[in-house]
Amino acid sequence: MSLVQEPIAEATISLLERLFAHAPLQNVSIRLWEGTVWPDERPRPATVLLKHPGSLRAMLEAGTAKGLAEAYLRDDFDVAGDLEQAMEFALALENRPTGWLDSLADYYRLHRLPAAPRPEEASGRRAGNRAGEQHSPARDRAAVSFHYDVSNDFYRLWLDPEMVYSCAYFETPGMPLADAQIAKFRHLCRKLRLRPGQRLLDIGCGWGGLARFAARTYGVEVLGVTLSTQQAELAQERVRGEDLAGRVRIELRDYREVQAPGDGFDAIVSVGMSEHVGRGHLPDYFRAAHRLLKPGGVFLNHAIGEGPRPRRFRGPSFLDEYVFPDSDIPPIPLVLTAAEAAGFEARDVENLREHYALTLRHWVRRLEAAHDRANALVGEQVYRVWRLYMAASAHGFACGELAIYQALLVKPDGLGQAVLPLTRQDWYA
Numbered sequence: 001m002s003l004v005q006e007p008i009a010e011a012t013i014s015l016l017e018r019l020f021a022h023a024p025l026q027n028v029s030i031r032l033w034e035g036t037v038w039p040d041e042r043p044r045p046a047t048v049l050l051k052h053p054g055s056l057r058a059m060l061e062a063g064t065a066k067g068l069a070e071a072y073l074r075d076d077f078d079v080a081g082d083l084e085q086a087m088e089f090a091l092a093l094e095n096r097p098t099g100w101l102d103s104l105a106d107y108y109r110l111h112r113l114p115a116a117p118r119p120e121e122a123s124g125r126r127a128g129n130r131a132g133e134q135h136s137p138a139r140d141r142a143a144v145s146f147h148y149d150v151s152n153d154f155y156r157l158w159l160d161p162e163m164v165y166s167c168a169y170f171e172t173p174g175m176p177l178a179d180a181q182i183a184k185f186r187h188l189c190r191k192l193r194l195r196p197g198q199r200l201l202d203i204g205c206g207w208g209g210l211a212r213f214a215a216r217t218y219g220v221e222v223l224g225v226t227l228s229t230q231q232a233e234l235a236q237e238r239v240r241g242e243d244l245a246g247r248v249r250i251e252l253r254d255y256r257e258v259q260a261p262g263d264g265f266d267a268i269v270s271v272g273m274s275e276h277v278g279r280g281h282l283p284d285y286f287r288a289a290h291r292l293l294k295p296g297g298v299f300l301n302h303a304i305g306e307g308p309r310p311r312r313f314r315g316p317s318f319l320d321e322y323v324f325p326d327s328d329i330p331p332i333p334l335v336l337t338a339a340e341a342a343g344f345e346a347r348d349v350e351n352l353r354e355h356y357a358l359t360l361r362h363w364v365r366r367l368e369a370a371h372d373r374a375n376a377l378v379g380e381q382v383y384r385v386w387r388l389y390m391a392a393s394a395h396g397f398a399c400g401e402l403a404i405y406q407a408l409l410v411k412p413d414g415l416g417q418a419v420l421p422l423t424r425q426d427w428y429a
Contacts, residue, residue, distance in 0.1 A: 008053040008113060013038050015056060015109045023092040027085040046086035049078045058116035063100040065090055069318040069388055073381050076116055083364065083391035084398075152207075152230050154377045158366035162209035163234075166272040166302065167356040167404045177362040180355075185213040188269055190427045191300055191348070191408050193420075194218040198266035201225075201292060203255045204273025208235030208248070215247040220266075225253040256288055264294030271302040279330040279338075286342035295413035298420075299344065302406045306331040307353060309400040323389045332405050344409035345418060353397045356404045360394035 009032050016030060016038055028046045030038045033053060050056060058076035059068050068090055071077060079086045093100045101107055155163060160178040168180035169187045188210065194200065196219030202211045205224025208231075215222050226232050235250040255273075268289050277285045289299050306329055320327065336346050367374060367387055374383045396402035410418040 009034055009036055011109070011112050012050070012053075012056050015106075015113075018106070018109065019060075019096070020092055022096060025088060025092065027082075027088050031080075044081075044085075046079055046081040046083065046088075048086060048089060049080055051075060051077055052117060054114040054116040057110055057113040060093075060101060060110055065094070066318040066321065068093075069322070071116075072388060073322075073384050074116070075380075083387060084361070084394045087392060087395045150382065151377050152234050154374060154382075155207075157370040157374055157377075158363050162213075163207040164209045165206055167352055168359040168362075169352065170355050170358050173358065177359070177366075180359070181209070182213070185210050186217075187427070188271070188300060188302070188406075189214055189218055191406070192267045192269060192298055193426070194220050194267060196220065199223070199261060201258065201265040201268045203268065203270040203289070204276075205231075205235065205250060206271075207231050208238055208250050210269065210271065211235070211248050211250065212239060212242060212244055215244050216242070220247075222248045223258070223265075224248065224250045225255055225258060226250070227252070227254060255285075258288075258292060260292045260294075262294075264297060265292055266294060266297050268293055268297070268299040269302070270300070272304070274301055274303040274335075275324070275327050275329055278326065278328045279334055282330070282335060282338035283341060286339045286344060290342045290344060290411055293411045295411055296417065296419050297411050298347075299409045299411070300406060301335070301339070301409065302404070303335070304329045304356075305335065305403050305405050307396070307400045307403040311396070311401045319389060322385050329402070332403070332407070335405070336407065339407065339409050343411060345412055346407060347410050347418065347420060348406075348408040348424070350406045351403050352406065353400065353403045356402070357394045357397040360390050360397065364390050364394065 012032060013036070020039075025039065025044075027044050028048060029040070029042070029044045030048045030050065032038070032050050033055065037047075055071070055076045058074070059071040061067065062070070072079070098106075101110060152163075155165065159165060160168075160181045162178070162181055164181040164184070167184065168177060169184035170180045171183055175183070192200070194214060198218075198220045200211075200214055200220045200222045202214075202222055202224040205211050205226050206228075208224055211222040211224040214220050224235065226235070229252060232250055232252040239245055239248045239250055255270075270289075274282070274285060293299055332349065336349070339346060364387060367383070367390070371383065374386075393402065397404070410420065412418050
């Protein structure tokens with residue numbers, strides 16, 4: 001260590017001690033660029049690696065979780081070990097009584113540290129929200145393409161063989177990911193009570209795994225729609241490869257453009273799609289589904305929502321700008337109110353948030369194991385965007401800041417009847 005760096009290291013440690021005095025870090029240690037480990041050498045699940053003398057300043061100068069994330073994208077710091085556990089670092093700052101840097105003394109100490117040697121912005125496929133055209137069909141196509149058309153090969157690195165990009169259903173905590181995704185398909189189809197010859201609409205069908213499973217296992221005819229060109233192309237290829245073209249159609253189409261066959265679809269399923277609708281457009285979304293469904297039909301809406309605990313991070317969102325442009329995760333009462341206003345009757349709501357935490361942990365581990373291949377396909381910053389957002393999301397589901405709701409809705413017939421069994425026993429038979 002050079003004499004020039006010694007006082008910078010001392011200043012960095014002094015600031016860390018001040019920032020975390022109210023909430024000592026339990027799961028995270030900090031390793032400085034010159035090798036010092038703070039607060040001690042005790043092994044912890046995660047280690048934040050400060051890459052240069054200006055790292056801490058680059059991480060904290062914005063005073064927001066988004067600013068911290070952008071410092072990670074720029075490689076001002078890295079995280080060794082469990083990135084989900086490293087969220088303790090940001091949460092401790094968020095919970096400071098005075099905020100991240102809410103005093104002149106904090107700013108003075110921070111600006112004693114050198115500026116980062118790389119002042120350029122993080123890129124990482126920034127999109128951001130553009131409210132003026134938000135949720136027009138054209139804007140929705142662009143937003144979906146931004147997230148899902150990264151590369152089929154990239155998603156293939158860390159998803160299961162069916163390439164299911166939604167919460168799995170774990171019958172036991174140690175269930176393999178591929179088996180848990182098939183169990184999710186089965187759980188959805190049982191809730192819909194599919195029967196041979198019925199017509200199923202899959203809104204936001206992704207790479208077509210659920211559509212093909214429903215056709216193979218339950219003998220239904222399926223129309224799957226997506227706004228992602230790369231998803232549609234691969235899904236269509238897989239339909240042909242399984243000789244299901246007579247029973248499964250995958251179309252590059254907005255759900256608002258779908259026309260109902262005859263008296264309507266017998267059932268509709270939407271998995272991980274309505275987060276892209278926006279709470280202000282939920283009434284239109286449910287009215288469209290109601291129009292497409294036959295009387296007595298069922299609609300299962302599977303979507304992320306606000307959890308029972310309030311979200312703690314304030315300010316601009318990293319997810320909005322780098323991951324899911326124009327996305328929204330409203331609380332479940334708002335979703336159900338919009339559904340009932342459209343004419344649906346809510347018959348069951350299940351929160352699977354622990355299942356999504358398990359799913360995301362699988363994805364993060366698989367992505368980290370494929371780091372070199374991911375870097376070759378999409379570049380280091382995109383790799384870091386996905387690693388960070390999935391680890392942070394796993395933490396959000398585990399602690400209750402996020403939830404994943406399966407809402408089973410029915411469209412009563414003209415007499416107000418919903419032809420459903422009296423119990424749910426058949427779901428678990």
